[in-house]
Amino acid sequence: MHNLQPLLNKTYPKAASAKGVYIYDKSGKQYLDGSSGAVTSSLGHSHAKIIPFIKQQLDKLQFVYRSQFGSEEAEALATKLFAVSVNKSHAHSFFVNSGTEAIETAMKIAVQYWQEKGQPEKVHFLSRWKSYHGITMAALSLSGHALRRQRFEGSLQKYPALYADLEKDSLQQQRKEFIEVIEKKGAKHIAAFVAEPMVGAAGTALTPHPEYYQEMKKICDDYGILFIADEVMTGLGRTGKWFALEHWQTVADIVTIGKSLGAGYAPIAATLMTDKILDPIKKGSGLIMSGHTYSGHPLSCATALRVLEVIEEDNLLSNVTEKGVFIKNRLMELKDAYPFIDVVRGKGLMMGIEFNPSRKGLQARFIDQCFNNGLLVYPAVGGATGEDENGILISPPFILNQIEAEELLYKFEKSLNEINN
DSSP: OOSOOSSTTOOOOOEEEEEBTEEEETTOOEEEOTTHHHHTOTTOBSOTTTHHHHHHHHTTOOOOOTTTOOOHHHHHHHHHHHHHSGGGOOOEEEEESSHHHHHHHHHHHHHHHHHHTTOTTOOEEEEESSOOOOSSHHHHHTOOOHHHHGGGGGGSOOOOEEOSOTTTSOHHHHHHHHHHHHHHHOGGGEEEEEEOSSBOTTTSSBOOOTTHHHHHHHHHHHHTOEEEEEOTTTTTTTTSSSSGGGGGTOOOSEEEEOGGGTTTSSOOEEEEEOHHHHHHHHHTTOOOOOOOTTTTOHHHHHHHHHHHHHHHHTTHHHHHHHHHHHHHHHHHHHHHHOTTEEEEEEETTEEEEEEOTTSTTHHHHHHHHHHHTTBOOEEEEESTTSOEEEEEEEOOOTTOOHHHHHHHHHHHHHHHHHHHO
């Protein structure tokens, strides 16, 4: 095999086609996409409102280089993202190709912001140990995902981290730790606090207290630290709102998005920022020192805008909330029926299930059994320190209908039965 995939000694079935919430391999076997790939395909596959649009856009404009031209496609998408941002706060978008690139850009912008403000010593970042922000060295330095960090520990930056448990520790304990870590490092050295509103791969949809983000944002403001919200997985409808931070009525200074932005139809992500962040850069150096060859790719930007329009036209945020409640209620029933399920949590169509970590190998067996039964689910880590390979994410496309939701749950329970015997 010339094409490298994660497990070099595994033979992967080849996908041949996909439509709606289903993917078909070369043998014709059907798989219900219960994870939207990597929590990405929010509109499912071969959507009737997307494919013809992409073909039309191909006849218009495919690529221009960002340092030579702008495009109406990029400007229209940035305008739309401003319109749907929390409290219409994020007036500016910097387009990249992946969520990891969006995080890297956010980090660079935060550092540059403080340089332009005359505080060049603010170059460090604060994040939670239970977190995952991307696979490059800088993004991994923010992340506590042990499985993805372990080979590169010696090359990663040593940033301060928060270890308080988002569910089990009190908000008072979390505030206390946050302040102590800031004061130990020194706020004059910290550019930003980076956090996923709901922890995905590193926390199995881990969700904090209702007042958590308002409290953390206030502390950031008090100490002169920016707040970067990593909404790569949660953003653009996955939790039933355009941005997950809406659940906590909090506005971040910088927001990263990806995954559902292109919905699997085009590679695109973005770093969004407020006027507060851009103004000193614009009035100072007048240059954001970041970007990539394909940044602002017109075809990707046009596709992403159409994705957002379809979410609105088809009232999919309501469907995400409705189907999410249905699936979560059923998963809670399964938790009562299967003692090895420790936790069910989540919002919208981002559901996390943690198995008892004492059952070693259960996660891998369950994912394989789901796959055999024609259901795709996504692995995550959990447990007290975020190092147990015992988590599963259920995150189907926003278009999921009632019959498909019931099929998903049927295959999920069937797989539970089979690994329990």
